[in-house]
Amino acid sequence: MASPLVNPSQLRPLSLPDKVLARPRLLLQLQDAAARGCRLVLLSAPLGYGKSTLLAQYATRLHTPWAWYRLDQADNQPLHLLLHLSRALGLPAPEHSLLPADEARLWSAVLQRLEQQDDGFTLFLDDLHLLRAERSRRYLEQLLRFGPPGLKVMAASEGAPELALNHLRRDERLAVIDARELAVDSEEIRQLASDRGAKLDSDALYQLRAGSEGWITGLLFWFTAYREQAPASPQPELLRGVTRQAYAYVTDFLCEEVLARLPEELLAFLERTAVVQTFDPALANLLGERADAERLIRQAQRRDLFIEQRAGERVEYRYHRVLREVLYQHLQQRDPQLLQQLHQRAAAWLLEQHRYSEAIHQYGRARDFNAVLATAERHTFDLLRDGQVNALVDLLGQVEVNGQTGSDHFTLAISEASIVMVTNDIARSKACIQRLRLLQRQGVQRNPERVQQTIAYLRTLLALLGGNLRHGIELAGQKLQRYPQRNAAGSVLRFNRARCLFELGQLAAARRDVEQALGEFDEFGFSGFANIPHLLLGQIELAEGDSLAALRRFLALESQSPATASRNFYELFHHLGLGLVFVQQGHLEQARQRLAKAETLALGFPHSAALVQVLHHKACLYDAMGEAGKALARWDEARRLARQFRQFGLYRLAGAWRARLAVRERDQDFILAWLQEWHWCQRHYGEDLMPDEWLAYAWVQRHLGQPAVARQILANLREQAEAEHNHRLQLDLWLLDAALQRDRGEQNAALTCLDEALQLAAAHGFGQLLHHEGRELAELFRQLLQPPVRRQAGLERPLPAREQLELLLARLGGGESKTTPLLEPLTRRELDVLRRMARGQTNQQLADGLFVSLSTVKTHINNLFRKLDVSDRDTALRAARELRLLD
Structure with a gap:
């Protein structure tokens, strides 16, 4: 008879809904963690991130x-x-009421049952945070x-x-998947919408991603509200109604599941600190009118109340956007006068800390x-250091001065000019x-030279974004000569010229300008905005084949990144930069993670600011990974937004790669449409097109049966690449040259x-020979590795080391096997x-069994050793088993 103490609902996984979101990326992470020997895989995130659902999905796939x-x-209670635990393991229920003396017997039975699981056993523990008593914890610690x-x-x-988990962390037997990994990304939101019949355009999906910060429970409430209103089309007013209803559902959910269970003291503290986007203990004490904020912060962290700790110059905390809004509304409804006082108090404190945009x-x-x-x-120009552009732009338009809108005020007009350097908003710039x-x-006006410089840098920004690059270079040169005053406006003007030079492939001149501008930005204290020119300098280093220098640059930016929310926008650029480094080095999964973080940040700001750029590089990544469908979708979306x-410069860049x-893909319709755009650009800009555009045009001409045109472009680009030490472009040109040579x-x-190409890639740390067009040359690469073929082709230089070859040509074996193909x-x-x-045969037995001479056997064995990169039989057999060459 089952014990009356047993609660059966605790011993079964969550029932999966019919339309559960497939999360192959996370399921693969769980599988990989188990495969590499992790004792504990911990999903650690606040309520509603889909932790239990993910574990249940994984459990249904297990074969053990x-x-x-x-x-x-x-x-x-132990x-x-x-x-x-014993009932979960299938042990029989006790036939009598349990007494404390039964504790040791139950524990022994649990251990014995686990020891009997020879093929491996997985124990799923949900809601582990509820286990707090020391005696109960001790049992699980012993299992771990x-x-x-x-x-x-x-x-x-x-x-x-x-x-106690640090011993697992030390031994690399602990894997933690946190809220950042569990947050749904844009592709998953798109899948959720499709599964629930919600026909949403890209802008609506972006707003969902930004508003929810990837919290799946909030998204599910939104789709519930959408279904209930059953809109015929995603019209803006209907979507606003859906969002209001979903917000009401989320508010009720958080009140029921989280806020109603909090002590009154902690709830009051959360409400007061929710008036700011981030806070440290000092600001929390000020807002809470107390001296023990750190104690309450620790309480909130123990309960995992959607609070994120951000390491930086000082330790700061932020609430999830959804929770912050709910807490804010609570306080606003209960005590609006107190709310206004808290805003004034926070503003004065932030101003003292030189956090100007947050104070505003x-x-x-x-x-x-x-x-x-x-x-x-x-x-005015201090605002360039801050990245909280949303609130600043909105507020500048609200201010009234002498009956005029704030944007007609001289200082605010200068401020707005600074902001558009970040937002890339062409309409606002004009x-x-x-x-x-x-x-x-x-x-x-009080400073006519600065005004002229400001107008000039806005005009060069328009030239850059519009793709009129030569005009931007000439305009910047004229104005820098005419207005040589050393100030922030002049530095921005010089930086814009560097961006135009880089897009035209003039790396040396671009480097001179951006290094000088960066030095000046450092003098002026533009620590946040400087991330943008650092990205450009890192891109120049990548083009020159110095990925290690670029990696050091972006890692340094990451380590120096302040914790304040006002810098969040600028953090985007070191994530983007690291993504570009990892793509070039061939570390595609690391690149995916970094670009996903960059996209998440970009979605929280005006889409014109950086989203198009991030989407373009995500498309390049998907193309490198061989996921053509995702690459096409990202490039098409980047071009639509551009x-x-x-932003016709980015539109053309994405179009060149898409071509x-x-x-x-033999997509003739797109090729013909792109050719019309190409000819328009050539009529207007002549030879002043981006190398990416010329390279794309060469591949198109080869495809159309015009190899002579492709070879002429190849020669022109090669001359520029050699002069500018652009090794990235040289690598692409060698691949194009190989295709043209093979064609004839x-x-x-x-x-x-x-x-x-192989020698260049090995010398400069490239890891992408079989990305993009390199795939169609895979058979030629196989032949290139054969010693007889190399001798016949007159190739005398030795091949790069095996480790480099495995990275550069990792896909030659086909598929995505976890073992390295030969x-x-x-x-x-x-x-x-x-x-x-x-089977243990000697050389003589081999010769006898194969009916060949002993010398022939030795030749075969030497070839085996060379191909397996080993020097003896035991190592050869071990390598063969790792590569699954032996049954």
Whole structure:
């Protein structure tokens, strides 16, 4: 008879809904962690991130035994814990009421049952954070430390569980997947929308991603509200209604599941600190009118109340956007006067800390527009250091001065000019130029040279974004010569010229300008904005083949990144930079993670600011990974947004890469449409097109049967690449040259081109020879590795080291196997020799069994050793088994 103490609901996994979101990326992470020997895989995130669902999905895929156990408060009694653990493992229920003396017997039975699981066993523990009593925790700690070798524990917890885990971390047997990894990305939101019949355009999906910060529970409520309203089309007013209803659902959910269970003291503290986007203990004490903020912060962290700790110059904290809004509304409804006082208090403190945009945001929420204007008056160019552009742009438009809108005020017009350097908003840039010129004519100015420089850098920004690169270079040169005053406006003007030079492939001149501008930005204290020119300098280093220098640059930016939310936008650029480094080095999964972080940040700001750039590089990544469908979708979306924002330079860049993929996909319709755009650009800009555009045009001309045109472009680009030490472009050109040589039957010449590419890639740390167009040359690369073929082609330089070849040509073996394929495959006879060696045959037995001479056997064995990169039989057999060459 089952014990009356057993709660059966604790021993079964969550029932999966029919439309559960497939999360192959996370499921693969769980699988990889288990495969590499992790004892504990911990999903640690606040309520509603899909932890239990993910574990249940993983459990249904397991082919080895497993058990499920959802903990609750009663499990802090050891007998309750051990009874349920034994029942989860399939042990019979006790036939009598349990006594404390039964504790040791139950524990022994649990251990014995686990020891019997020879093929491995997975124990799923849900709600692990509820286990707090020391005696109960001790049992799980013993399992983690001394459990049988085949035991794997997969656990979900709201925050870090109160278990001793550092020994697992030390031994690399702990894997933690946190809220950042569990947050759904844009592709998953798109899938959620499709599964629920929500026909949303890209802008609506972006707003969902930004508003939810990837919290899946909030998204599910949104789709519930969408279904209930059953809109015929995603019209803006209907979507606003859906969002309001979803917000009401989320508010009720958080109140029921989180806020109603909090002590009154902690709830009041959360409400007061929710008026700011980030806070440290000092600001929290000020807002909470107390001296023990750190104690309450620790309480919130233990409960994992959607609070994120950010390491930087000082430790700061932020609430999830959804929770912050709910707490803010609570306080606003209960005590609006206190809310206004808190905004004023926070603004004054932030101003003392030189966090100007956040101070302006707080003054604006307090509706103290005089303070907003005074702050902007004193700190016009200081605002460039901050990245909280959303609130600043909105508030500048609200301020009224002498009956005029704030944007007609001279200082605010200058401030707005600084902001558009970050937002890349062409329409606002044009309007800003007109306002500055109007104010000039009205005589409302104090520094005419700075105004001229400001207008000039706005015009060069328009030239850069619009793709009129030569005009941007010439305009910047003229204005720098005419207005040589050393100030921030001149530095921005010089930086814009560097950007135009880089896009035209003039790396040396671009480097000189951006290094000088960076030095000046450092003098002026533009620590945040400087991330943007650092990205450009890193891109120059990558083009020159110095990925290690670029890696050091972006890692340094990451380590120096302040914790304040006002810098969040600028953090985007070191994530983007690291993504570009990892793509170039061939570390594609690391690149994916970094670009995903960059996209998440970009979604929180005006889409014109950086989203198009991030989407373009994500498309390049997907193309490198061989995921053509995702690459096409990202490039098409990047081009749509770029056209919408009139950023025609980025539109053309994305189009050039999209055209290269269209050639490989035989997408004739896109090729013809792109050619029309190409000819328009050539008529307007002549030879002043980006190297990416010329390279794409060469591939298109080869595809259209015009090799002579492609070869002429190749020669022109090669001359520029050599002059500018642009090794990245040289690598692409060697691949194009190899394809052209192969087309006309010049096999040895094609192999020579590929050997040049291989040697160049090895010398400069490239890891992408089989990305993009390199895939269609895979067979030529295989031949290039064969010693007889190399001798016939007259290639005398030795091949790069095996480790480099494995990175550069990792896909030659086909597929995405976790084992490294042989770059030079074994012949049928060599495989036969290998199998006989595995059976322990001597050289003489091999010769007798194969009816060949002893010297022939030795030749086969030497070839085996060379191809496996080993020097003896034992190592050869071990390598063969790792590569699955032996049954």
